[in-house]
Amino acid sequence: xxxxxxxxxxxxxxxxxxxxxxxxxxxxxxxxxxxxxxxxxxxxxxxxxxxxxxxxxxxxxxxxxxxxxxxxxxxxxxxxxxxxxxxxxxxxxxxxxxxxxxxxxxxxxxxxxxxxxxxxxxxxxxxxxxxxxxxxxxxxxxxxxxxxxxxxxxxxxxxxxxxxxxxxxxxxxxxxxxxxxxxxxxxxxxxxxxxxxxxxxxxxxxxxxxxxxxxxxxxxxxxxxxxxxxxxxxxxxxxxxxxxxxxxxxxxxxxxxxxxxxxxxxxxxxxxxxxxxxxxxxxxxxxxxxxxxxxxxxxxxxxxxxxxxxxxxxxxxxxxxxxxxxxxxxxxxxxxxxx
Numbered sequence: 001x002x003x004x005x006x007x008x009x010x011x012x013x014x015x016x017x018x019x020x021x022x023x024x025x026x027x028x029x030x031x032x033x034x035x036x037x038x039x040x041x042x043x044x045x046x047x048x049x050x051x052x053x054x055x056x057x058x059x060x061x062x063x064x065x066x067x068x069x070x071x072x073x074x075x076x077x078x079x080x081x082x083x084x085x086x087x088x089x090x091x092x093x094x095x096x097x098x099x100x101x102x103x104x105x106x107x108x109x110x111x112x113x114x115x116x117x118x119x120x121x122x123x124x125x126x127x128x129x130x131x132x133x134x135x136x137x138x139x140x141x142x143x144x145x146x147x148x149x150x151x152x153x154x155x156x157x158x159x160x161x162x163x164x165x166x167x168x169x170x171x172x173x174x175x176x177x178x179x180x181x182x183x184x185x186x187x188x189x190x191x192x193x194x195x196x197x198x199x200x201x202x203x204x205x206x207x208x209x210x211x212x213x214x215x216x217x218x219x220x221x222x223x224x225x226x227x228x229x230x231x232x233x234x235x236x237x238x239x240x241x242x243x244x245x246x247x248x249x250x251x252x253x254x255x256x257x258x259x260x261x262x263x264x265x266x267x268x269x270x271x272x273x274x275x276x277x278x279x280x281x282x283x284x285x286x287x288x289x290x291x292x293x294x295x296x297x298x299x300x301x302x303x304x305x306x307x308x309x310x311x312x313x314x315x316x317x318x319x320x321x322x323x324x325x326x327x328x329x330x331x332x333x334x335x336x337x338x339x
Contacts, residue, residue, distance in 0.1 A: 130185075145169065171212060258307065276300065282310045282336045284328040301325035303337035310336030 103112040112132075122129075127150070131137035139146050145168035163176045174180055174194075182192040220226035226246070228234060236242050241264065251257050259266045268274045278298060298311040302325075314323050332338065 139167075256308070260307070276309070278311055284310050284312050284330070284336045285334060299323045299325065306337055308337055 101114045101117050103114070104110075105112060109126075129137075145166055147167075148165040150163035164174070165177070165180075166173045177194070180192075180194045181190055183190050218226065241261075278300065281300065283298070284301075297314040297316075299314055300309055300311050302309060312323060312325060312328055328336075330337075
């Protein structure tokens with residue numbers, strides 16, 4: 001027993017154990033010592049293995065706990081970044097029930113725009129686009145026109161014609177339209193419609209400003225004058241001619257008035273004759289100047305092929321038939337056909 005304790009426990013024994021050894025016989029002593037030695041060494045080895053296993057399990061648990069906290073921290077950082085991004089988008093676009101310049105009204109199935117909105121194409125299922133109250137609606141294109149197409153469902157865009165309205169910088173066109181009307185939304189008064197051939201100005205409208213007007217007839221009410229004015233130039237063209245009828249027709253221009261016919265002739269016909277204000281017609285000097293200081297008679301001549309009018313003085317005591325329009329002093333300074 002003392003040998004076993006020396007090997008496993010490093011102990012020299014005790015008096016009580018020595019006395020027990022003395023009482024045992026010589027044959028039972030070695031057997032008991034071997035059993036005690038094996039049990040003591042086995043229990044110590046088991047305690048060593050259990051302590052090392054518990055230490056390894058504690059280290060693994062600590063590593064797993066660190067990984068879990070690290071993953072939680074990373075997910076929290078990603079969530080905060082996503083939150084800040086959403087807040088920034090909402091603040092920039094001002095998203096609430098709509099956006100900064102747009103509001104959705106689901107009860108009325110409407111989409112309301114505020115201020116100026118830049119869009120490329122708008123598809124309207126109901127076909128209605130209108131403004132609110134006294135707020136005007138303006139549709140414009142930046143360096144381009146505005147096109148409105150009405151498409152039929154179930155039909156090809158290329159195979160079947162469709163109604164189209166185009167507002168371009170140089171004009172407004174309508175095609176495949178049965179009727180086009182412009183009405184006052186409050187009173188319902190029709191300002192313009194294609195249902196009747198005559199277009200009359202509404203009450204209170206005295207002037208219409210257009211750049212190009214294509215029509216077969218322009219008239220004014222009875223006992224009222226029709227005035228066509230322009231700050232730059234007025235040009236009247238007719239594929240089959242231009243005809244004017246009035247009690248009095250007055251043409252006035254700061255520079256020149258041209259009357260030209262391509263395939264026909266220009267006819268000026270009036271009941272009491274045609275009068276030309278010769279005060280504004282340029283005067284061409286004669287080769288031989290008249291001694292008289294002033295002239296009371298002039299002969300009207302025409303430049304060919306320019307068609308410009310000019311007048312030459314008629315000497316007192318002579319007939320206008322003897323005055324030749326070609327015998328004028330045509331110098332570059334006073335040539336009436338060049339100025």
